[in-house]
Amino acid sequence: MLIEQMLTAGATVVVTDPVAIEPARRLLGDRVRFEASNYDCADGADVLALVTEWHQYRRPDFDRLKRAMRSPVIFDGRNIWDPNEMRAQGFAYQGIGRGTAAHKP
Numbered sequence: 001m002l003i004e005q006m007l008t009a010g011a012t013v014v015v016t017d018p019v020a021i022e023p024a025r026r027l028l029g030d031r032v033r034f035e036a037s038n039y040d041c042a043d044g045a046d047v048l049a050l051v052t053e054w055h056q057y058r059r060p061d062f063d064r065l066k067r068a069m070r071s072p073v074i075f076d077g078r079n080i081w082d083p084n085e086m087r088a089q090g091f092a093y094q095g096i097g098r099g100t101a102a103h104k105p
Helices: 002-008 021-031 038-042 062-068 083-088
Strands: 048-050 073-076 092-095
Touching: 038 062, 083 092
Parallel strands: 048 073, 073 092
Antiparallel strands: none
């Protein structure tokens, strides 16, 4: 599980999910911090990892996310965002499982 790997590596993990917060809370307990929104999760984050593709995450306010983050780095585990668009908005972006050469401007 990605969260377990992040915790083992010493990361502070903040999570949200519109459906699975309660099951995740039972599984992870107080080892992670739970927030109500994606913007709250991004507050002060060094990295944002998108690992679910709920509708509310498909078209966020990217300017707001970028302002909230300490460093605008995104790992898109669902490949729902366009790499060129993300880079044009100033994010260091990597779609998990995508090569990078075909997506550079």
